[in-house]
Amino acid sequence: MNKKVISIIVPCYNEEEMIPLFYDEINKISQTMDTVLFEFIFVNDGSKDGTLKKFKELANKDTRVKYYSFSRNFGKEAALYAGLVHAQGDYVAVMDVDLQDPPELLPEMYRLIREDGYDCIGTRRKDRAGEPVIRSFFARGFYKLINRISDTEIIDGARDFRLMSRQMVDAILSMTEYNRFSKGIFSWVGFETKYLEFENKERVAGQTTWSFWSLFKYSLDGIVAFSEVPLALASIVGFLTFGVALVLALFFAIRTLLFGNATSGWTSMVVIVLALGGIQLLSLGIIGNYLGKTFLETKRRPIYILKESSESNIFDKKGAEKNE
Structure with a gap:
């Protein structure tokens, strides 16, 4: 019997320090899950550091690694969408490279989605320990507000880290809107979802590119996208x-x-x-x-434009023709 394939999508922007650390961790987890195959899809969202170089090094030593590099910074939402477009797995996981999404949850997520019949296993933080007080206050306020004014429920503390069935991924890809708010899209498409809770973790290395202002603008995008x-x-x-x-x-x-x-x-x-x-x-x-x-x-502009990737001679319908 053919083994199932899990695609791991990892959007990155200026994450040169974190990429080797993340790869080591996710590679350890993949070795414990010998009943499935993996593909690692790294998306370079117009990084200015050595992120792309790290991708190439990983792709040279591990055939499971694929990378896609944008012509400029299009934002995390575009990077997530690009990863979903190119993922070939029977199941697709979305993860942040900063290791605040615990890779050790992946085996349990796969077990639940296979044995209990869920379409998606999501994750959420139990608390916001270690997060600045002001950011936590406004984050909680945002979730309370959007759940009051929107028909789409967005779970407080929910992370982008989740494992989804192919059917759910295809439903998400059918939503080709330019202004994307993935937390809302994941919920809007429906499908049966179970959330696993975990303790909040700090970044292992590097610095976050999400400032208070960028998070504020992102929250406004969510409100506009899912509420009138x-x-x-x-x-x-x-x-x-x-x-x-x-x-x-x-x-x-x-x-x-x-x-x-x-x-x-x-x-x-x-x-x-x-x-x-x-x-x-x-x-x-x-x-x-x-x-x-x-x-x-x-x-109707493209959500992203690819400059180069680990694959050649492929036309990306959502982006632009890749360099040969």
Whole structure:
């Protein structure tokens, strides 16, 4: 009987230090799982350091290693999608190279997906130990907010690290949207998923490229991608503001008729005008964000462009023709 194949997708951006450490760990795990075959798919997201060189070194010594290198930095979401496009395994795992996703969970994930009939085994952190307090506060707030305003449930603490069936991967690949938010996509496609919990781990080496600002922008992408509530909220706020304006107009008119001295309300009027202007700009910003995402979708640009890879003479339908 032919052995099943597990594809491990590892997106990387400036991870020269971590790649050998990650490979050693995942290689140890693969040797304990002798009932399956592995392919390791490393995606270079336009790194400026020696990441690509490390990929080539691994590919030369291990035929299971494949690498795909972008023409520039397209973002982690594009790297994940590229890995899914090229994965050939019966099961596909997504992992971060920083070893904050414990490779030792992989055997149990494979056992559960094979024996218990799950389509996906995901992972989530039990806590956020070691994470900056402010980042943890906003992260928890984001999950509470998006689960209130979206029909798609996103598990608090869920990692991208998961093992998926081929059927689920194909469903994800059918979603070719340019603005991608994988945590939402994984949940939106459905399929039966079980989560394994683990203790939060620090990076073994190197530094994260995810700043607070980049995480904030990423959270906004998630909200725009999976909820229309902000648009409705802008309309509701506008309607309520209009109602308050009518009440205030009536109040000031009556006060002037009864007490005169209309100019005494100049300060309050300035405050009201500034408040209305702020609400209008906020509403326009919300609408503009949705409009901007729609504009990018209508351009139908490729999600990523490949510059080179471990394979040659292959045309990538989602990217560009690879160098020969």
